[in-house]
Amino acid sequence: xxxxxxxxxxxxxxxxxxxxxxxxxxxxxxxxxxxxxxxxxxxxxxxxxxxxxxxxxxxxxxxxxxxxxxxxxxxxxxxxxxxxxxxxxxxxxxxxxxxxxxxxxxxxxxxxxxxxxxxxxxxxxxxxxxxxxxxxxxxxxxxxxxxxxxxxxxxxxxxxxxxxxxxxxxxxxx
Amino acid sequence: xxxxxxxxxxxxxxxxxxxxxxxxxxxxxxxxxxxxxxxxxxxxxxxxxxxxxxxxxxxxxxxxxxxxxxxxxxxxxxxxxxxxxxxxxxxxxxxxxxxxxxxxxxxxxxxxxxxxxxxxxxxxxxxxxxxxxxxxxxxxxxxxxxxxxxxxxxxxxxxxxxxxxxxxxxxxxx
Numbered sequence: 166x167x168x169x170x171x172x173x174x175x176x177x178x179x180x181x182x183x184x185x186x187x188x189x190x191x192x193x194x195x196x197x198x199x200x201x202x203x204x205x206x207x208x209x210x211x212x213x214x215x216x217x218x219x220x221x222x223x224x225x226x227x228x229x230x231x232x233x234x235x236x237x238x239x240x241x242x243x244x245x246x247x248x249x250x251x252x253x254x255x256x257x258x259x260x261x262x263x264x265x266x267x268x269x270x271x272x273x274x275x276x277x278x279x280x281x282x283x284x285x286x287x288x289x290x291x292x293x294x295x296x297x298x299x300x301x302x303x304x305x306x307x308x309x310x311x312x313x314x315x316x317x318x319x320x321x322x323x324x325x326x327x328x329x330x331x332x333x334x335x336x337x338x339x
Numbered sequence: 340x341x342x343x344x345x346x347x348x349x350x351x352x353x354x355x356x357x358x359x360x361x362x363x364x365x366x367x368x369x370x371x372x373x374x375x376x377x378x379x380x381x382x383x384x385x386x387x388x389x390x391x392x393x394x395x396x397x398x399x400x401x402x403x404x405x406x407x408x409x410x411x412x413x414x415x416x417x418x419x420x421x422x423x424x425x426x427x428x429x430x431x432x433x434x435x436x437x438x439x440x441x442x443x444x445x446x447x448x449x450x451x452x453x454x455x456x457x458x459x460x461x462x463x464x465x466x467x468x469x470x471x472x473x474x475x476x477x478x479x480x481x482x483x484x485x486x487x488x489x490x491x492x493x494x495x496x497x498x499x500x501x502x503x504x505x506x507x508x509x510x511x512x513x
Contacts, residue, residue, distance in 0.1 A: 181466065181467035181470055181471065182470065182471065182474055183470055184470060184473070184474070184478070187486070187487075187490075188478055188486065190490060191486055191487075191489055191490035191493070192473065192477075194489075194490055194493035194494045194497055195477075195489065195490075195493045196396070196419075197419055197493070197497040198493040198494075198496040198497040198500070199373045199377075199493075200418070200419040200420070201419050201496075201497055201500040201501060201510075202496060202500060203373075204419070204420075204510050205500055208508060222370070244374070245370075245371055245374040245375050245378070246374070246378075292355065293355035296355055296356065296357055296358060297355065297356065299358070299366065300356055300358070301499075302496065302499055302500055303366075303369075303496055304358070304362055306495050306496065306499050307492060307495065311488070311491070311492050311495075312361070312362065312365055313361075313365075314485070314488040314489075314492065315365055315368075315369065315488075315489075315492050316361075316364060316365035316368055317485070318372075318481060318485050318488065318489050319365070319368035319369045319371070319372040319373075320368045320372075321480050321481065321485075322372040322375075322376060322476065322477055322480065322481075323368055323371040323372040323375055325475075325476055325480050326372070326375040326376060326379055326476055327375060334382060336375075336378050
């Protein structure tokens with residue numbers, strides 16, 4: 166799914182560095198696994214709590230923050246999503262009564278999101294089923310060695326995609 | 340982001356099988372890498388061809404199929420997406436002139452999607468930049484051993500999420 170090997174026309178220096186057959190198979194497996202997994206977790210959380218996976222992740226972030234509150238920009242960075250996607254999610258969570266927004270005392274333009282008692286309850290009720298879904302789909306299927314390998318590989322990829330330099334096109338800076 | 344360790348109330352048998360600290364770090368790295376990567380490829384393809392990553396994958400599938408055509412249901416299965424998401428994508432690609440739909444001769448209710456010459460041109464023009472983006476973000480950063488490990492792990496996860504039994508809740512069967 167990643168690309169094709171038959172392209173003949175291309176602009177820019179040198180021959181394209183096409184993937185080998187083995188790399189193509191790996192890339193395909195990566196796309197299949199990640200697409201299926203995200204769909205699976207969205208379905209599980211929609212069924213159990215009426216929210217998609219990304220919303221759940223925001224509640225988790227807030228539950229772990231001091232005083233259950235976090236700046237909107239930090240939340241977006243933690244979830245690796247754009248500010249506009251975050252705003253939309255927080256508005257929905259606020260309508261559910263699970264989160265509320267407040268002005269940030271230290272920064273006039275900033276806002277905090279705060280996890281409500283109701284939000285914490287939803288999280289506590291949903292977490293056991295969610296961790297079970299994650300375990301069954303991933304950790305139960307891998308050896309301890311594979312879990313370590315996966316962690317190393319994913320850290321390398323994640324670090325490469327968020328370079329330190331300030332010009333990087335990162336979702337939460339858009 | 341996966342879940343919390345503090346839940347005290349839960350229904351269902353036994354203590355929840357919370358993730359260990361190490362598993363949590365792996366899970367977090369997985370979520371960060373996959374979210375950043377999908378965003379990165381969407382941006383790259385929007386910039387270079389005005390389409391998101393999933394649309395590009397559909398064009399690739401068609402380019403590899405005999406006579407550049409594929410049944411809609413097979414396309415959805417190949418992309419691991421729902422039929423409604425596929426319909427939406429194909430409608431957009433059709434408006435761009437890159438794909439056309441035709442009735443399936445062997446199945447009165449079925450439809451094929453066909454890659455047009457224009458669609459093939461777009462793919463050929465876009466593929467070199469796309470494969471470069473995939474290489475830079477993933478394959479250039481991993482050792483040959485890590486690429487093999489990633490392939491094994493992703494195949495295990497993907498297979499677990501699409502069991503053979505007919506009752507499975509798979510996106511393309513919804």
